Amino acid sequence: xxxxxxxxxxxxxxxxxxxxxxxxxxxxxxxxxxxxxxxxxxxxxxxxxxxxxxxxxxxxxxxxxxxxxxxxxxxxxxxxxxxxxxxxxxxxxxxxxxxxxxxxxxxxxxxxxxxxxxxxxxxxxxxxxxxxxxxxxxxxxxxxxxxxxxxxxxxxxxxxxxxxxxxxxxxxxxxxxxxxxxxxxxxxxxxxxxxxxxxxxxxxxxxxxxxxxxxxxxxxxxxxxxxxxxxxxxxxxxxxxxxxxxxxxxxxxxxxxxxxxxxxxxxxxxxxxx
Amino acid sequence: xxxxxxxxxxxxxxxxxxxxxxxxxxxxxxxxxxxxxxxxxxxxxxxxxxxxxxxxxxxxxxxxxxxxxxxxxxxxxxxxxxxxxxxxxxxxxxxxxxxxxxxxxxxxxxxxxxxxxxxxxxxxxxxxxxxxxxxxxxxxxxxxxxxxxxxxxxxxxxxxxx
Ligand SMILES: Cc1cc2nc3c(=O)[nH]c(=O)nc-3n(C[C@H](O)[C@H](O)[C@H](O)COP(=O)(O)OP(=O)(O)OC[C@H]3O[C@@H](n4cnc5c(N)ncnc54)[C@H](O)[C@@H]3O)c2cc1C
Ligand code: FES
Ligand code: FES
Numbered sequence: 001x002x003x004x005x006x007x008x009x010x011x012x013x014x015x016x017x018x019x020x021x022x023x024x025x026x027x028x029x030x031x032x033x034x035x036x037x038x039x040x041x042x043x044x045x046x047x048x049x050x051x052x053x054x055x056x057x058x059x060x061x062x063x064x065x066x067x068x069x070x071x072x073x074x075x076x077x078x079x080x081x082x083x084x085x086x087x088x089x090x091x092x093x094x095x096x097x098x099x100x101x102x103x104x105x106x107x108x109x110x111x112x113x114x115x116x117x118x119x120x121x122x123x124x125x126x127x128x129x130x131x132x133x134x135x136x137x138x139x140x141x142x143x144x145x146x147x148x149x150x151x152x153x154x155x156x157x158x159x160x161x162x163x164x165x166x167x168x169x170x171x172x173x174x175x176x177x178x179x180x181x182x183x184x185x186x187x188x189x190x191x192x193x194x195x196x197x198x199x200x201x202x203x204x205x206x207x208x209x210x211x212x213x214x215x216x217x218x219x220x221x222x223x224x225x226x227x228x229x230x231x232x233x234x235x236x237x238x239x240x241x242x243x244x245x246x247x248x249x250x251x252x253x254x255x256x257x258x259x260x261x262x263x264x265x266x267x268x269x270x271x272x273x274x
Numbered sequence: 275x276x277x278x279x280x281x282x283x284x285x286x287x288x289x290x291x292x293x294x295x296x297x298x299x300x301x302x303x304x305x306x307x308x309x310x311x312x313x314x315x316x317x318x319x320x321x322x323x324x325x326x327x328x329x330x331x332x333x334x335x336x337x338x339x340x341x342x343x344x345x346x347x348x349x350x351x352x353x354x355x356x357x358x359x360x361x362x363x364x365x366x367x368x369x370x371x372x373x374x375x376x377x378x379x380x381x382x383x384x385x386x387x388x389x390x391x392x393x394x395x396x397x398x399x400x401x402x403x404x405x406x407x408x409x410x411x412x413x414x415x416x417x418x419x420x421x422x423x424x425x426x427x428x429x430x431x432x433x434x435x436x
Contacts, residue, residue: 004292006275006338028339032316035334039314043293043336051338077328101385102404103316105328106335187317 004045010054012136015163020138022048023161029053029073030106032099033115036187058110058165061086067171072110072164077101079109088169090177090196094125097181097194110164113146116156118188119214123149124196125179126169127212127220134166135159143168147212147220154217154254174198178269182261183215190216193261197269206231211247211269213262217255224250233273240270279340282350290337297321297332299340300347308348309377319378319405323347329385329404348377351384359429360384363422369414371407378405379415387423395420 007025009015019025026046028034035043052058058073061082068087070079076095079087098104098112098121112120113133126146133144137159146167151157176199183192193215200208206228212220224246228239248263278287281304288303295314300306300323310320314333321332324346351357360383371379379402386393386401393401398419399412407415 006292031336031339032334035316035336037315041298041314042291043295045293045336049292049338053339099316100319100404101401102319102322102329102331102382103334105330187315 004047004049007048007050008054009050009052010056012055012057012163012165015050015052015055016136016138018048018050019161019163024048025050027052027114027163029108029111029114030075032103032107033111033120052108052110060166063171065171067168070109070167070169072113072167073108076104076107076109076112080104088125088129088171088174090125090128090174090179090198091122091169093177093179094122094194094196097121097179109167113149113167114158114164116158118216119149119156119194119218120188121181121194121214123214123218124194124212126167127214127218128196128198128210129170130210131170132168133164134168136163136165137161141165147218147222150218150220154219156218175201176273178265178272180265180268182265188215191257193258195261195265197265199269199273201233201273204233206233206235206273209273211262211266213251213258213265215258217258219251219254219258219262221247221250228270235270235274237274240267240274244270275338277337277341279342280344282346282353292336292338294337295333296323296325296335296337296340296345299337300332300345306347306349310374312374317406318375319382320375322378322381322404324351324381324385329381331404348380351381355429356384356388356426359387359426360418360422362425363418363420366421366425367414367417369410369418372409374409375405375407379407379410383415383419383422386419387426392423392427393419 026049028049029052058071060071062069112122131146149156178197180195193213195213198210209225244263244267247266248259251262252259277290297311312318312320316331316334323332326343360380382402382405386398
């Protein structure tokens with residue numbers, strides 16, 4: 001086992017300086033994603049680690065009329081303990097479904113979004129909400145929509161050397177929400193997916209619909225979501241069946257194994273609006 | 275690396291490797307054996323400790339994350355009034371254990387009832403979901419937690435009347 005050098009940055013500029021000098025630096029937040037499935041007595045860690053615990057900017061919460069900005073270093077249990085109305089109910093529900101309470105006492109939202117192998121549970125809720133991520137890189141910073149984390153093959157596509165510093169989550173209210181975890185319980189595997197849906201209804205009309213599903217790839221199809229916008233409720237069976245078939249086709253194109261779960265969940269969500 | 279932290283109320287310091295897990299540090303360096311290292315994957319809950327007031331699996335905490343923190347193990351927790359509430363709840367319902375998951379179950383019950391308001395069944399089930407017990411019936415553990423909440427109410431009421 002090789003010894004690792006552990007850095008304890010206290011600010012984002014200091015963290016970015018470390019990243020600039022060493023692009024291989026491992027960012028260590030709650031550590032629950034990094035240590036997952038490493039059941040052995042000793043753990044081999046990369047030579048350089050930056051513990052994010054002391055970076056105060058990653059732990060801030062700012063609220064405006066339109067959104068709440070969550071520091072990526074907030075622990076999942078802290079976010080769940082915010083008083084009702086601070087965060088979108090769909091995000092609360094997705095976070096409450098992650099692991100168990102003691103893991104959520106360590107795990108952070110940033111670590112959940114920064115997984116490079118798969119889309120973890122918070123992603124689909126944030127994708128429906130069109131949340132934005134503040135990405136800080138040694139070369140600069142920018143905001144990006146979480147939907148842009150879907151790479152060309154559907155897999156997560158995060159910039160190689162970066163820090164997610166804040167997550168900007170809109171706070172407008174959605175009368176219809178649905179979150180479902182599919183597949184085996186416990187650590188997410190190849191057949192596990194998290195589906196999320198939001199719908200806005202005004203005077204008996206569907207005015208906004210958003211469906212997303214995350215797992216080994218990310219699925220979000222805004223052009224299909226908008227197809228029934230403006231339709232009066234209840235939705236017609238024919239339109240729903242046609243839309244579900246198109247969701248299935250779109251999911252198939254990305255990952256054939258995602259087609260069935262996604263279309264079933266789309267059917268369930270639209271069925272509730274029917 | 276040198277790791278300084280507070281363990282069961284005392285300042286401690288030890289030399290550890292960055293990849294050492296807190297559960298092994300507690301067991302090997304401090305002889306605190308009540309918490310067990312079973313799955314080492316954060317799933318079984320047999321290694322739970324309280325770190326800075328939060329219940330965490332000690333197998334998922336590495337040495338460098340403990341620096342400057344306060345850790346309470348079950349050996350430290352048994353000195354508290356809160357432990358007496360949990361013990362009373364367990365005794366009242368006759369919950370019998372093999373001892374392997376005691377640290378996890380006791381601390382999980384304590385965390386379920388620690389708030390200002392009395393937890394409902396769903397909240398207790400959620401708190402207990404962090405511990406996988408091979409021997410006991412979950413319903414009895416749930417009843418033990420409810421009885422512990424009663425014991426806590428009685429203790430606080432008696433204290434406030436003094
Ligand atoms: C028993 C168990 C069950 C689990 N169940 C679930 C589950 O049901 N659903 C689920 O979604 N997840 C689950 N997880 C995975 C994990 O707990 C979560 O994904 C968690 O949110 C990860 O956060 P963390 O802070 O622990 O991340 P870490 O482990 O610290 O980091 C994860 C990755 O993100 C990077 N990273 C961390 N923070 C940042 C940042 N700010 N900027 C850029 N990169 C960063 C790290 O370098 C690493 O690559 C489970 C884990 C365990 C151990
Ligand atoms: S040994 Fe830590 S959760 Fe199982
Ligand atoms: S009482 Fe035996 S494992 Fe819980």
